[in-house]
Amino acid sequence: MTLRPDPSPTAAGRSWSSDPLQFDWDTVHRTRYRIHQRITYRYEGPVRALQQRLVVQPRSVHGDQRRISRRLSVLDATPQRVDASVDVFGNTVLTLNIPRVEKEVTFVTSSIVERDARYGPHLVPASMLEDRRLLDATPLTGAGHAIDVLVEELRASGLSGAALACAANECVHNAMSYQHGATSVHTTAAEALASGAGVCQDYAHVLLALTRRLGLASRYISGQMLGFGGSHAWVEVMVPDGFGHARVLSLDPTHGRATGYEYITVAVGRDYADVAPLSGTYRSAFAGSLIATKRVFMTALGPGDCADDDVRDIA
Secondary structure, eight states: OOOEEOSSOOTTSOOEEOOTTTSOGGGOOEEEEEEEEEEEEEESSOEEEEEEEEOOSOOSEETTEEEEEEEEEEESSOOSEEEEEEOTTSOEEEEEEEEEESSEEEEEEEEEEEEEGGGOSOEEEGGGGGOHHHHSOOTTTOOOHHHHHHHHHHHHTTOOHHHHHHHHHHHHHHHOEEOTTSOOTTOOHHHHHHHTEEOHHHHHHHHHHHHHHTTOOEEEEEEEESEESOOEEEEEEEEEEETTEEEEEEEETTTTEEOOTTEEEEEEESSHHHHOSEEEEEEOSSOEEEEEEEEEEEEEESTTTOOOOSOOOOO
16 A cells, blocks of 8 residues: 555645555655644633643654654734743643633644654663653552552563563553543543553553553653544553663554554653643633644655755744
């Protein structure tokens, strides 16, 4: 199956659309993507002192991924202040202060990232194997009886390192079913596994609970996949690689596989609470609602197509 040009114009001149699960990604070694998101908050009446936090633009560097540009526009309201910062995990965080919103405010963000296999395997310092932030349970990834049972089964397998991590990934995939509305952002790994249902963040939390109990340093990944839809979540596990490095193993328990070129990392943390894409506060007696749309598409494929775009970072 080949990618076909998308008839809609893009800043890069052309884009490709295809079913990412059917394309032969083993033949791809260099790609460039555009991530376009439109986030609208609608309120029943005026609100004041809106403090909005956005973790929706990809990290500047992550493994073989490089951010080329990022842009943000605010519609229907005027920010008093827009700050772009990098948190303790290296994630790009946008914080906006908007004094007043009459009825709605829209954040339009666009980022271009490139993935290039020539950067080599994803290696991190070996010290991350002992990083307590990646080994200790969090409130969302604590153990429970069902998790303890799976941990003992995995320990009994005699597997270690990457093989153990992959076995845990498959175990989570087989133990749960994908179901919207069965959980919330506050559901713990133990609760999700006990119910046997959840969404991608629950699958990731359960896998983190297993790998950390097994002594494997692991982190939560918030990201995007090609196409339309919401954000996605998966897990990175650090395994020894020698020569002062650890190798990063990227696993998607929701789909029961390792990640590939159809995945784009946005942020990393201990669990969802560290990297929630949208959060904030405001003052008002009126309730609000959220409408968010996202599209990720390739603007270049292969070494001859990845010419530099005339774009720049705009907070």
